[in-house]
Amino acid sequence: MHESLWNYAPTSGHTPDDDLTGYSVEATDGQIGTVDKHSGEVVAQYVVVDTGVWIFGRKVMLPAGTIVGIDHEARQVHVSLSKAEIKASPEFDEDKHLGDPAYRDQLGGHYGSGH
Incomplete structure (x- = not known):
């Protein structure tokens, strides 16, 4: 898995103090959807997105490396993924997302192909 997938790209517009x-x-x-929570932890940066009614209230975890731009004025995060790629992602697991490297590896495998 590429560690850069779990870090914001320098060109994304992200700064450490961003909420x-x-x-x-x-x-x-x-x-x-909208960002439900996010992490700024080095080598484990991500956003959790609440997809609302789009995929029945499911949440997805996106590695920070999939973020290509942040527009603070419009309050938008732009990712390099299609809706289909996100919809096909592994199920978000509230219990595993913080401390389970295997879960992050699974997500990295899904999002890392082609990114």
């Missing part, structure tokens, strides 16, 4: 909670998340082909 992205509530920002809308835009896939390459439309909005997918």
Whole structure:
């Protein structure tokens, strides 16, 4: 797994003090939801997106490396993924997302292919 997948790209517009909670998340082909929570922890940076009614209230965890831009004025996070890629992601696990490296590896395998 590429460690860079779990870090914000220098060109994303992210700064360590950013609070992205509530920002809308835009896939390459439309909005997918809003940021529910995020992590700034080095080598484990991510956002958890509440997809609302789009995929029946499911939450998804997106590695920070999938974020290509942050528009603070519009309160939007842009990701390099399509809706289909996000919808096909492994199920978000509230209990595993923080401390389970195997879970992060599974997500990295899904999102790392082609990114």
